[in-house]
Amino acid sequence: MPTALTGRRLPGVADLLAGYAAGTVTPRDAVEECLAVIDATEPALGAVVNLLAGAARAAADEATRRWRDGTARPLEGIPYGLKDTIDTAGVRTEYGSALHKGHVPERDAEVHRRLVDAGAVLVAKLATYELEAGKNGRTRNPFDLARNSGGSSSGPCASVGAGQLPLAIGSDAGGSIRVPAAWCGAVGLKPTYGRVSRRGAVSCSWTLGHLGPITRSARDAALALNAIAGHDPLDPYSADAPVDADYAARFDQDLTGVRVGVPENWFEEVCEPAVAVAVAAAREVLAAAGATLVPVALPLLRRINPDALKHLIVPAEAASLHEGYLDRIDEFGDGFRTLLLEGQLVAAPDYLRALRLRRAVQEELAAVFATVDALATPGSVVTAPLLDQDTTTVDGVEYPLTALVARTTSVFNVAGNPAVVVPCGADERGLPVSLQIATPPWREAECLRIADAYQARSRAGAAGGPGESGRSALT
Amino acid sequence: MTVHSEPTADWMRSRVPGAAPAAVERAVRSWAGKAADRERVRSIPLDPTAEPPLPAHAETWLRPCRPR
Numbered sequence: 169m170p171t172a173l174t175g176r177r178l179p180g181v182a183d184l185l186a187g188y189a190a191g192t193v194t195p196r197d198a199v200e201e202c203l204a205v206i207d208a209t210e211p212a213l214g215a216v217v218n219l220l221a222g223a224a225r226a227a228a229d230e231a232t233r234r235w236r237d238g239t240a241r242p243l244e245g246i247p248y249g250l251k252d253t254i255d256t257a258g259v260r261t262e263y264g265s266a267l268h269k270g271h272v273p274e275r276d277a278e279v280h281r282r283l284v285d286a287g288a289v290l291v292a293k294l295a296t297y298e299l300e301a302g303k304n305g306r307t308r309n310p311f312d313l314a315r316n317s318g319g320s321s322s323g324p325c326a327s328v329g330a331g332q333l334p335l336a337i338g339s340d341a342g343g344s345i346r347v348p349a350a351w352c353g354a355v356g357l358k359p360t361y362g363r364v365s366r367r368g369a370v371s372c373s374w375t376l377g378h379l380g381p382i383t384r385s386a387r388d389a390a391l392a393l394n395a396i397a398g399h400d401p402l403d404p405y406s407a408d409a410p411v412d413a414d415y416a417a418r419f420d421q422d423l424t425g426v427r428v429g430v431p432e433n434w435f436e437e438v439c440e441p442a443v444a445v446a447v448a449a450a451r452e453v454l455a456a457a458g459a460t461l462v463p464v465a466l467p468l469l470r471r472i473n474p475d476a477l478k479h480l481i482v483p484a485e486a487a488s489l490h491e492g493y494l495d496r497i498d499e500f501g502d503g504f505r506t507l508l509l510e511g512q513l514v515a516a517p518d519y520l521r522a523l524r525l526r527r528a529v530q531e532e533l534a535a536v537f538a539t540v541d542a543l544a545t546p547g548s549v550v551t552a553p554l555l556d557q558d559t560t561t562v563d564g565v566e567y568p569l570t571a572l573v574a575r576t577t578s579v580f581n582v583a584g585n586p587a588v589v590v591p592c593g594a595d596e597r598g599l600p601v602s603l604q605i606a607t608p609p610w611r612e613a614e615c616l617r618i619a620d621a622y623q624a625r626s627r628a629g630a631a632g633g634p635g636e637s638g639r640s641a642l643t
Numbered sequence: 644m645t646v647h648s649e650p651t652a653d654w655m656r657s658r659v660p661g662a663a664p665a666a667v668e669r670a671v672r673s674w675a676g677k678a679a680d681r682e683r684v685r686s687i688p689l690d691p692t693a694e695p696p697l698p699a700h701a702e703t704w705l706r707p708c709r710p711r
Contacts, residue, residue: 479681509662510674518684528689
C-alpha cells in the first residue's frame with residue numbers, strides 16, 4: 169500500500185500542445201495516460217467523483233482529427249477536470265453535498281463552455297468541500313495519504329498534484345484554490361475578481377468567490393486563462409475589462425526592473441520555519457532573475473485580519489445563497505450546516521461594516537502597489553496537516569488550524585487582486601511549500617510572468633513535486 | 644459556552660426550527676470562537692464615506708430580467 173501518490177511526470181499543457189503540434193503524441197494518447205494514472209491512484213487519492221472516460225475518449229479522437237486536419241483550437245485535446253461545484257449539462261454534478269445527490273444540471277457553466285470551445289477535453293469531475301465551504305472526507309494529499317489535501321478545491325489540486333490531469337478548474341473564496349494547490353504541490357491561480365465568469369458554478373459567497381486554473385506550471389495557467397478569461401454579459405459579477413490576448417506573451421525569465429514587495433507585517437508573523445526558509449530562498453531566486461526586493465509595510469492587515477472579515481461575509485452570504493434549503497438543514501454535512509447556522513447570527517451592520525472595510529484593505533494594497541509591482545508571500549504558512557489535525561504549533565504557540573490556513577490568501581479575496589501559488593521547496597517531511605505572487609487588479613500577466621521566471625530558474629518550482637529538496641516520491 | 648449561548652441558540656432555533664440540538668450547539672460554539680474577530684472588525688475606525696464594494700453594476704441593476 170503506497171503512502172504517497174506523486175512522482176508521475178505527465179506533460180503539462182504547453183508540453184502537450186507542443187507534442188500534438190509536432191505529431192509525437194496525440195490527444196487520445198494523453199487522455200489514455202490520464203485515465204491510466206487515475207486508475208492507478210484512485211480510490212486511494214479520492215480526487216475523482218465522476219470519471220467520464222467514454223466521453224473523454226470520443227472528444228480526444230475528435231481533437232486528434234482536428235490536429236491532423238489543421239483545425240486545432242487553442243487548447244485542442246488538453247485533458248482537464250472540473251471541481252464538482254461547476255455545472256456540466258447532462259453530467260451528474262452534486263456540489264459535494266448529499267443534499268444534491270444525483271443532480272444533473274441542464275446547462276453548462278460558462279467556464280466549462282469556454283474550455284470546450286477551446287478544444288479541451290473534460291475527463292473527470294473532481295471532489296470539493298460541500299458547496300465550496302463545508303468539509304470533504306474523501307480526498308487525501310498525494311504527498312502523504314495520511315494528510316489533508318486542503319480545500320475547498322481538494323479534488324482539482326490533489327488530482328493535478330498527483331499527475332492525474334494537467335489542468336483543473338477550481339474555485340476560491342478565501343484561498344480554496346491556493347491553499348490546496350500549495351499543500352498538493354500544484355500551481356493555483358486566483359484571477360482578479362470578475363475576470364472569469366462564475367455563471368453556472370455554485371458558491372458560498374457572491375462577493376469573495378472566484379474561479380481559476382490549477383496546473384503544473386505558471387505557463388500552463390496562462391494558457392488556461394487565455395481560454396477562460398473575459399466578460400460574460402450574463403454573469404452580473406463578471407467584469408467588462410480588457411483581456412490580454414496571451415497571458416504568457418511576456419514570459420522571458422528576466423525580471424530586471426521588477427520590484428517585488430516583501431511584506432513586513434502579517435504574512436509571516438506566524439509561519440512554520442521551514443516555510444519561511446523556503447519562501448526567503450524563493451525570493452532570492454527572483455532577485456537573481458533581476459527583481460529588486462523591497463520591504464513593504466501593511467499594518468492595517470494585522471489590525472483587521474482579513475479572515476475576520478471573511479468570517480462575517482461568508483456565513484451571511486452562504487446563509488442567503490442557500491436559504492432555500494434551510495428546511496433540510498440536517499441533510500448538510502456538519503461543516504456546511506454550521507456555516508449556515510452561524511449565518512443566521514450575522515448582524516446586518518456587521519456584515520456591511522465588513523464589506524466597507526474591504527475598501528480600506530484595497531486602499532492599503534493600492535498604496536503598496538504604487539511602490540512595487542508584486543508581493544511575494546508564503547502560499548500557506550503551514551504545510552499539509554494530518555487528516556484529523558485541528559491545531560498546529562508554531563514557535564511554541566498552539567493555533568487552531570482554521571486561524572492559519574487562509575492567513576496569506578484571504579486578503580486577496582477581500583481586495584480582489586490576482587494571486588498565484590507555485591511550489592518552492594519542501595519541509596523536513598517532504599511536504600510541498602509554496603510561494604504566492606500577488607499583483608494589482610487585472611495584472612494576471614505580470615503575476616504569472618514572475619511565477620514563470622521563478623519556476624524556470626528553480627527546480628523546486630516544478631509542480632507535482634517539491635523538487636530537489638523533497639523526498640523521493642513513490643510511483 | 645459563553646453566558647450568551649442560550650439567547651444565541653434560541654435565535655438560531657427560531658430561524659432554523661429543523662436544526663438538531665447538537666447542530667445548534669456546535670454552531671453556537673463555533674460562533675463564540677469567533678467573537679474576537681467580530682470585536683476586531685467593530686473596533687477599526689471606518690471612513691464615513693467608504694461604501695460597501697457590492698459588485699452589482701448599474702447596468703445589471705437596471706436589467707431586472709437577464710436572458711439565460
